[in-house]
Amino acid sequence: MKLIFVYNANSGGLNAIVDSAHKILSPSTYDCNLCNLTYGTFKEEPEWKEFRNSVAIPFVFLHKDEFLKAYKSKWLPKYDFPVVLVEKDGQLEIAVTNQDLTQTETLEELINRIKGVVRVFKTSD
Numbered sequence: 001m002k003l004i005f006v007y008n009a010n011s012g013g014l015n016a017i018v019d020s021a022h023k024i025l026s027p028s029t030y031d032c033n034l035c036n037l038t039y040g041t042f043k044e045e046p047e048w049k050e051f052r053n054s055v056a057i058p059f060v061f062l063h064k065d066e067f068l069k070a071y072k073s074k075w076l077p078k079y080d081f082p083v084v085l086v087e088k089d090g091q092l093e094i095a096v097t098n099q100d101l102t103q104t105e106t107l108e109e110l111i112n113r114i115k116g117v118v119r120v121f122k123t124s125d
Contacts, residue, residue, distance in 0.1 A: 001088045001121055002058040003095060003114070004067070008032035008081035011063040033101050034082035037110045051111050057118060084114070086121050095121070 009032050038048045052059050062070065064081045071092070079085075080098035095117040104110050 001086060002060055003117065004060045004062060004085040004087055004092070005034060005038075006067045006079070006081050006083050006085065007035050007061070007063050008098075009035060009063050010065045032082050033104060034084075034110075037101075037104060037107050045107055047107055048111070051114075055114075055118060057122070084117070086117065088121065 038045055067081075076092075079094075082101050083094060083098050084096035084101070086093045086095045096113055100113065101110075104113065
């Protein structure tokens with residue numbers, strides 16, 4: 001089992017610069033609350049890094065272009081990004097929806113959501 005965090009942003013250095021500028025200049029219109037919660041303007045939030053390093057299951061972080069390339073399939077459902085997925089036994093399941101991520105206001109709230117996901121899926125093994 002692993003958690004896959006998919007950002008609503010594309011990979012690459014230029015995209016990172018554009019995203020950082022967007023976060024600074026117009027934070028209310030930035031489309032990736034997962035990015036907002038886990039990263040400051042230029043680096044990962046220390047509390048998030050500490051949390052993700054403390055969890056016993058793998059976390060994978062992908063930008064939407066990386067995810068779509070890695071999981072390309074005509075059977076892949078259309079996801080709204082950002083999203084958190086669980087991959088278990090080769091199957092993907094939504095763990096935290098785009099809507100839930102959009103409504104999450106604090107990093108503490110996100111961490112609690114992820115802890116809940118880990119509990120639910122670990123007990124279903």
